[in-house]
Amino acid sequence: MPIYYIHNKEIKGRKTMTETLELKDIAKLMKKxxxxxxPDIKISAKTKNGFIWVTLFLKEEDYRAFDYYELSDKDKRFVINKLDIGCIEHNLDRIRGYLSEASVLNQKGQEIVDSINIFLEQYNYDNSDVMRDYFDFGFASNIDYEFV
Structure with missing residues (x-):
């Protein structure tokens, strides 16, 4: 959890307490x-060149969204944009057809991805300034998932 310092009103994550940790150690802590x-999911974490790749192996019946109504609003917009359709009501069969082939997480699966992101960001920092084309960050991460 982030630590809140009242005297200077800054939020500092675990990164300040563990600046000596290597990227592999952060990946191990995340997996643990x-x-x-x-406990029911398998997690793979690989590190290379300042990047953490996380792969989740999820049981399809527990974490995959099989119906349009199971999706978050963000995922619904993604499906609609992917299919390039304007009116949702007349194209639900087409949406269901796309979902039968797509690998989309349901809310339970998305919560796992979000919790991993939150955990990793506690160890990261980003002092980048895109206006000056200056990049200074701890590491980059990518979370992917496969259904088994």
Whole structure:
């Protein structure tokens, strides 16, 4: 959890307490904590060149969205944009057809991805300034998932 310092009104994450940790150590900590929180999923984490790749192996029947109504608003917009359709009501069959082939997470699966993102960002920092084309960050991450 982030630590709140009242005297200077800054929020500092775990990164300030663990600046000596290597990227591999952060990946190991993430795997350990997620295994405790979600014991039924398999997690793979690889590190290279300042990047963490996380792959979740999820049971299809538990984490995959099979119906349009299971999706978040963000995912609904993604499906509509992907299909390039204007009117939703007349194209639900087409949407369901796309979902039968697509790998889209349901809310339960999205919560896992969000919790991993939150965990990783506690160890990261970003002092970048895009207006000056200046990049200074701890590491980049990518979370992917596969259904088994």
């Amino acid at each position: 904590e997620m295994k405790i929180k979600y």
